[in-house]
Amino acid sequence: MKKIAVKVDDLTVAYNYKPVLWDIDLEIPEGVLMAIVGPNGAGKSTLIKAILGILKPIAGSVAIYDKPYEKQRQLVAYVPQKGSVDWDFPTTALDVVKMGTYGSLGWVKRPSQKEKKAALEALEKVGMLPFKNRQISQLSGGQQQRVFLARALVQNASIYFMDEPFQGVDATTEIAIINILKELRKAGKTVIVVHHDLQTVPEYFDWVTFLNVKKIATGPVKDIFNDDNLTKTYGINYKVSIQE
């Protein structure tokens, strides 16, 4: 039996009166590449943010390798939605990636040569080394996404949460990113991705969670990625043609 990397119990989140997430129980085994799918407003981003403590849940708990999240922060890295920051901020690609090292540095201590080296390596991994000194507003959408990915890679975490990393990127970048994610899985890391494109789920992921305020289903893609669950999640009679 595999170890459980992330365990969510009775998680309920509400912005105002209406719950966005209702009573979520979720176990994510170590070493899977998991997609979270569901319609708009299903609470996919909210689930990630609640697990990471960015949002305060009304009820429920999150455990990372059997310990409370607060004690396991250094095991977790986060790639937010690209649109969540102002890309006109006066800084360079390298500087953004360096931010990934801030957590392990702690308060006050500045990044040194060691951190810079790690950041450069991460940039190299995502193919962005030639752009290290580029002002971030002058990067394309796909390049910005790669910078965000590099920032998470530099954290050298065990579990990666990514909020729609394929949004607004071209096919080349999408393939580059998915290859990096698959490499992470091969290295035994757990990767959790909010994903929109149902067609690519069987090709990219080995684990999937269907979410629509409540958890509909979670498990291996080959077992549970079927019309029945899709219909339950999206509310319409969904037919996805999975190529055999």
Place this chain on the structure above:
Amino acid sequence: MDIIEYIQLVFTDYTLRTITLGTAVLGAVCGMLGSFAVLRKQSLLGDAISHAALPGIAIAFLITGSKEGNTLLIGALISGLIGTFWIRGIITKTHLKSDTALGLILSLFFGFGMLLLTFIQKQPNANQAGLDKYLFGQAATLVESDVWLMVSVASICLIVLLFFWKEFKILLFDADYTKTLGFNTKTIDILITSFIVLAIVLGLQTVGVVLMSAMLLAPAAAARQWTNSLAKMVFLAAIFGAFSGVFGTAISASQNNLSTGPVIVLVAGVFVVFSFIFSPSRGLLFKQIRFIKNRRDLQLHKTLAFMHNIAETHEDISHPHAIRLLNNFQGYTKSTLQKLVDKNYVELKGNMWSLTKTGFETAANLYTKQRTEDE
């Protein structure tokens, strides 16, 4: 009064020296902290805080009956902080957007402050005159101890900035991510905001409630135009702020009846306008120049590509063709043809043109070249 005489006066005359130093330090602090306000998209926060400080000044006077600067500043500080936390409260606890919260607190506190000021003015207390200087500021009332206070706040601010630079920077860029790294974002946030409130309160006496936000925003907005590095931006904003103070004081001191606060703000405004127009990378002027140049280059390339298409039909690429063939091409003008000749891409003989070897090769590689430059 000429400039040299004035500079001598700055060093010898106590009042002028005090005011010049005070406004310079104030400008520098406001510039530094203003950069953070601008980058957090909280430009209006400064305006709300300074207006929110007014009732504090009035209440401090009503309680103590004293017009002593520091007493009133403490009143301003307290009500400025209350205003700020109410704004934060409104934003987090209700559906209202931040601009609504800011506008609401700004006008409510300012209205209350004005009410108290008129109430105080009607009182038979001879001491009451002069509180309204906090509306538009009166730099002439600065004394040495005020300047010392500003210098100490500026130094503390600078030290904190250097200490928590990394934390400030990451919070400004990506607050959610900062939280996941384990930083207490609330602490960083309160630290920045408190310093902004402190700087504003310090400036009230000099620049006044109404214009204070310009001291925060103008130097920062100007500085953003010149650099793509946060450190340089903060540094430049401090320099712009300090110079606004010095120049503003100089202009108002050398003319009669020019109030210092508004002149300082106007000088800061000149920095902004100048930066918006003349900054090399973001300025309007160079943007326009680049735009026109790009258009010309593209026109040239299109013409060359068109000629390349014609030349290709012939075995000998340098075979001459009639110029009137080019009339079929819409982008073609006499001057573009001349430019192509100047670049040695094309040769002209009478009514005929022919591509040179370099011209042909350039035209053939135009599109691929464009692409590699984009990468």
